[in-house]
Amino acid sequence: EAGVTQFPSHSVIEKGQTVTLRCDPISGHDNLYWYRRVMGKEIKFLLHFVKESKQDESGMPNNRFLAERTGGTYSTLKVQPAELEDSGVYFCASSQGRLEAFFGQGTRLTVV
C-alpha cells in the first residue's frame, strides 16, 4: 500500500513568487492534514480536511496560504506571494480516524 506522497520534495523560489505543494494521501483516508516545521522548531498544525471540506483551518498563518482538496482526493497548498518567513518543511498527513496520522516525507520550501 502506498503511503502519503508529497511533491515536490524541494522547492526554492524567490520572494514574491507563487508555489504550489501537492499531497496524495493514503487511499481511503478521508482525513487529510497539513503541518509545517520552521527552522527546527515544533511541527505546527495548519489545517484539516474531511474529504473535500475544510474542517479546521485555525493554523493557517494568513491569507497568502490557500489549501484545496479536489474531490476529496489529493490536496494542494498554494503560497502566494511567498515571503521569507514561509521557508520550512511542509508535511502532509492522512488518517482514517482521529488517531495515528500517517505523514508524508515533506516538502522543503526555501524562499530567497
Place this chain on the structure above:
Amino acid sequence: DQQVKQNSPSLSVQEGRISILNCDYTNSMFDYFLWYKKYPAEGPTFLISISSIKDKNEDGRFTVFLNKSAKHLSLHIVPSQPGDSAVYFCAASPGTYKYIFGTGTRLKVLA
C-alpha cells in the same frame, strides 16, 4: 505559548541501555498523546500512543508513561539500539483531529 514542551533538545545513550525521553504539557483538555519518530529527510512515523485514561502503554521495546497530575509523559526505549537514533516528537490531541507537537528530542544511541 507552547502547550507541549520537550525541554531536552538532545540525548545520548549507550547501546543496550535505557533511553528516557520526556514531555510536559499544559493543557488539561488533551485526551490523547502520541510519540512520533523522525529520521532525516523523512516524515514523522507513528511510534506509540496513550489515552489520557491510562497511565501506561507498552509495545515491544517502547513504553509510554503518563502522569496526569504532573502533566508529564515519558517514552522509555529498552534496550536502545543504534537504529533508534532519530528525532522523537511528543504530540497531544485536544479532543479534535489536530495534533500539537513539541520541538523534538534528538536521540543518539552510541554503539
